[in-house]
Amino acid sequence: xxxxxxxxxxxxxxxxxxxxxxxxxxxxxxxxxxxxxxxxxxxxxxxxxxxxxxxxxxxxxxxxxxxxxxxxxxxxxxxxxxxxxxxxxxxxxxxxxxxxxxxxxxxxxxxxxxxxxxxxxxxxxxxxxxxxxxxxxxxxxxxxxxxxxxxxxxxxxxxxxxxxxxxxxxxxxxxxxxxxxxxxxxxxxxxxxxxxxxxxxxxxxxxxxxxxxxxxxxxxxxxxxxxxxxxxxxxxxxxxxxxxxxxxxxxxxxxxxxxxxxxxxxxxxxxxxxxxxxxxxxxxxxxxxxxxxxxxxxxxxxxxxxxxxxxxxxxxxxxxxxxxxxxxxxxxxxxxxxxxxxxxxxxx
Numbered sequence: 001x002x003x004x005x006x007x008x009x010x011x012x013x014x015x016x017x018x019x020x021x022x023x024x025x026x027x028x029x030x031x032x033x034x035x036x037x038x039x040x041x042x043x044x045x046x047x048x049x050x051x052x053x054x055x056x057x058x059x060x061x062x063x064x065x066x067x068x069x070x071x072x073x074x075x076x077x078x079x080x081x082x083x084x085x086x087x088x089x090x091x092x093x094x095x096x097x098x099x100x101x102x103x104x105x106x107x108x109x110x111x112x113x114x115x116x117x118x119x120x121x122x123x124x125x126x127x128x129x130x131x132x133x134x135x136x137x138x139x140x141x142x143x144x145x146x147x148x149x150x151x152x153x154x155x156x157x158x159x160x161x162x163x164x165x166x167x168x169x170x171x172x173x174x175x176x177x178x179x180x181x182x183x184x185x186x187x188x189x190x191x192x193x194x195x196x197x198x199x200x201x202x203x204x205x206x207x208x209x210x211x212x213x214x215x216x217x218x219x220x221x222x223x224x225x226x227x228x229x230x231x232x233x234x235x236x237x238x239x240x241x242x243x244x245x246x247x248x249x250x251x252x253x254x255x256x257x258x259x260x261x262x263x264x265x266x267x268x269x270x271x272x273x274x275x276x277x278x279x280x281x282x283x284x285x286x287x288x289x290x291x292x293x294x295x296x297x298x299x300x301x302x303x304x305x306x307x308x309x310x311x312x313x314x315x316x317x318x319x320x321x322x323x324x325x326x327x328x329x330x331x332x333x334x335x336x337x338x339x340x341x342x343x344x345x346x347x348x
Contacts, residue, residue, distance in 0.1 A: 039131050042294060043286040045265055046114060048088035051075040053114075057266070061092065061110040066099030071110035076280070083230060085301055087140075090267060091278045106272070113149065113266025126153060127262040132286035134218065134236040135265075138301065140280035141167040141233075145271040147209075150242060153261035161242035161257045165267060166213035167233055168220060168305065206250065208241045216241050220305040230303040232282065234290075 046053055059071040070092035078086040096108040117125040129135075135148065146165040207214040218236035239259060244251045248270070265284055269277050282301065289310030290298060299306040 038288055040288060040291050042136070042291070043127075043129065043132060044283065045127055045129075045286060046281075046284040048075070048281055048283060049078075049086040051086075054088045057088075057112050057114050059090075059110070059112045060268075062095075062107040065104055065107070066101050067104070067107035067109075068095035068097045068099075069093060069108060069110050071112065073112045083300060083303075084232075085282050087280050087282045089278065089280055091276070093276045094269065094272065094274060096272050096274060108272035108274075109268060109270045110277070111149065111266055111268030113151070113264045116263070124153070126260070127265075127286075128260045129239065129262055129286040130259040131288075132239070132259075133288050134238055134286070135163075136234060136236050136283075136285050136287045137165065138232060138234045138282040138284075138298075139165070139167065140231045140282075141165070142278045143167070144269055144273065144277050144279075146279060147268050147270060148237060148242075149264075149266045149268055150257060150262060151264045152258040153263055154255075154258055156246065159244055159246050159251065162245050163208045163237045163242045164210070164213075165237075166217055166219060166235060206243045208237075208243050209250075214241065218307065220302070220307055229305050230301065231305075232280075232302045233305040234298060234302060234307050236287065236289075236307075239286075 046057075048054055054073060054075040057073055059073050061067065061069045061071040063069065071090070072092050074089045074091070076084075076087050076089050078084065090112055092110050094108050094110065096106075098104055098107055117127075135150070137148065148163045148165050150161045151159075152161070207216075213219065216238045220233050239257055242257050244254050244257075267279065267281070269279075287294075290307045292309055295306070295309050
């Protein structure tokens with residue numbers, strides 16, 4: 001990958017600026033006593049409305065090992081006529097053609113992630129998303145099978161925690177007749193051979209990597225053909241659902257995501273389906289649910305596909321906690337909730 005003129009022009013923040021920004025952020029948390037309660041405001045990680053954020057990312061593809069897939073990440077300016085915000089466009093083509101190298105058995109992947117965030121006064125700079133339950137992504141998908149990748153400062157540097165990026169436009173591959181003996185999830189990954197699925201997922205495909213979105217994923221309830229849809233949608237992926245992998249293989253035993261020391265976040269495509277792909281990304285952030293302050297932007301960009309406000313944000317758990325206690329007193333079982341509303345159980 002060769003740096004473009006835009007990439008060279010968008011200089012990353014210097015050491016002093018990074019330190020000042022991080023100290024300012026931590027000072028606000030301390031001043032507002034945000035560390036004493038679950039935060040209700042979003043924590044922005046990658047905001048692609050800023051072209052410097054796009055320039056601060058790197059792309060990867062199987063060309064590094066002699067393959068023929070391509071990957072590009074471009075900045076797309078705002079389009080007021082369609083209410084489309086400035087965003088990043090991750091696009092290219094996937095090729096499964098093998099290089100003239102007997103060591104390479106499989107190709108057909110592309111990805112991007114942010115670069116190293118650099119140093120500040122107290123060492124290397126990481127994201128601390130420990131107070132948050134979800135990774136939120138606002139995207140416009142072409143329906144192909146993308147994977148969200150999170151890398152932390154773990155003991156094994158090549159470990160990556162992954163979760164499928166489910167959208168309403170998500171295409172579900174149908175299993176072939178050769179995979180009837182496998183589960184519906186495993187049959188998808190085993191489209192080439194059952195032996196491959198057994199190698200990749202010896203204990204079965206985890207729900208977060210399966211073809212069908214698990215219940216823990218928060219998505220818009222509107223269909224892909226809803227009138228008023230802009231194509232943009234926001235998806236919330238639980239941090240505790242991410243699966244630890246290494247070089248594409250699920251690692252056992254599984255370990256929790258080290259939320260206090262997140263190094264990079266990115267998206268990859270590994271469906272090994274020949275042809276072009278095109279994914280638009282507006283923002284990536286950590287959150288505990290859709291707050292009242294976010295809903296205006298959410299509705300403006302996503303239209304009919306906007307997520308609803310999480311009632312737990314407005315109530316601050318006070319009323320919900322009381323209701324929960326009264327239900328417990330009556331011997332009733334609490335309903336399972338998502339988002340901030342569901343977090344009230346931690347305070348009961």
